[in-house]
Amino acid sequence: MPNLRLVDDPSSDIYSKINRYASCNNEILIWGETGVGKSHCAKLIHKRSSRSVAPFIEINCSSIPPGLVESELFGHEKGAFTGAVRKHAGYIKRANSGTLFLDEVNDLPIEVQGHLLHFLESKSIHSVGSDSDDSIDCRIIAATNQCLETLIKQKLFRADLYYRLNVLPLSIPPLREREKEILPLAMDFLAELGGQHMQFSEASKEQLTKHQWPGNIRELKNVVCRATILATNDIIEPEHLMLANAASLGACSKNTESAQSIERCIRANRYNLAATARALNISRPTLYRLIKKHNIVLDPS
The missing domain is CATH 1.10.8.60 (Helicase, Ruva Protein; domain 3)
Incomplete structure (x- = not known):
């Protein structure tokens, strides 16, 4: 995708925030309608950060079956459950030293949201079937096209996770407002x-x-x-x-x-x-x- 013009305009607020956010390691929550370029902004932040030589891994939370989300994010040990014929490194571990972009984070099952919150606070993961924790240095950038405050009121999204992710907010305006x-x-x-x-x-x-x-x-x-x-x-x-x-x-x-x-x-x-x-x-x-x-x-x- 060609660069979004607003992120290459030094006078724009988005350009300024992307550069400032790239210089630190705090969590980022990107909000914007479908198709505005949230993924592109996340990639730019990673590319301009000190983590640029490490992996940038992008996953769409809505595309993973609910029963597999925990295993896909945190990994599992061989024999942890039926069908686990080998050890599997989750997305978080694969993004070690780099950036994990969680698109449509609002679609994470509520129980998995708790595990993600634990990782953000401890910087360690407990893979399914494991007896120990692994320390991981991975920056999380999350994105949504939903109003998370509304989902919190509906008991569909954890308030504590929202506040943990929303350390550095980034709102991408729709194209109709960028004529x-x-x-x-x-x-x-x-x-x-x-x-x-x-x-x-x-x-x-x-x-x-x-x-x-x-x-x-x-x-x-x-x-x-x-x-x-x-x-x-x-x-x-x-x-x-x-x-x-x-x-x-x-x-x-x-x-x-x-x-x-x-x-x-x-x-x-x-x-x-x-x-x-x-x-x-x-x-x-x-x-x-x-x-x-x-x-x-x-x-x-």
């Missing part, structure tokens, strides 16, 4: 995707800056990727962006109803009509009607 970054980032993605020779029309630029970007930077990259596929020449037009809130892409839009636009979108979505309808921001019955109206021939497969 000046949108076009430079879009151009960065265009170059990254091999479209250096392509450019956005003025109408496309206007749509890019006016879009609300609920998916933030991740959504922007996907939109640019799709546009490079749909564009038939070096100019990316609004219909290639297929932004849901663009006037030219509503259900009654002339561009959306053109046979060429529909066929390109069908191909881009590999003939998945449900995905095509979502991309065009129309219902499937409407898509079927347009296919019939324009006599669009679908791939036989």
Whole structure:
């Protein structure tokens, strides 16, 4: 991912905090909507810290089955449980001397939160089935897109863990609040995707800056990727962006109803009509009607 412009702007608060946070070893809690670049910020802090030569390990807490979280984080001994055929070093131990980034930390089971708190306070871990503790020097950076204070009230997140992680808070604003970054980032993605020779029309630029970007930077990259596929020449037009809130892409839009636009979108979505309808921001019955109206021939497969 191209650098977030706000973290490379010396005048920005984010730039200042990243550099200051990189110079110490305290825990960091990053908050931001999905797709704003929390992982990128965590990597920058690690890269600019004295731990940069040691491992940076990133895990998404929501992707680990609840029953395996403790073993994955803290490790286990051979024979600790059914299926434990060999000793396993957990993520914390593998990040020794480096940084462990816990994305979506709000999804950690409540009992595992207690074990994580113990590690933060003692800097030692007790792997499943072990008779002793191992001292570990690992910095924790956690991230969430949820309001942890609300989860605390709902008894879903430990207040003591929250206060322990929130020593150095970092809030990443959504892309819709960083309008000046949108076009430079879009151009960065265009170059990254091999479209250096392509450019956005003025109408496309206007749509890019006016879009609300609920998916933030991740959504922007996907939109640019799709546009490079749909564009038939070096100019990316609004219909290639297929932004849901663009006037030219509503259900009654002339561009959306053109046979060429529909066929390109069908191909881009590999003939998945449900995905095509979502991309065009129309219902499937409407898509079927347009296919019939324009006599669009679908791939036989």
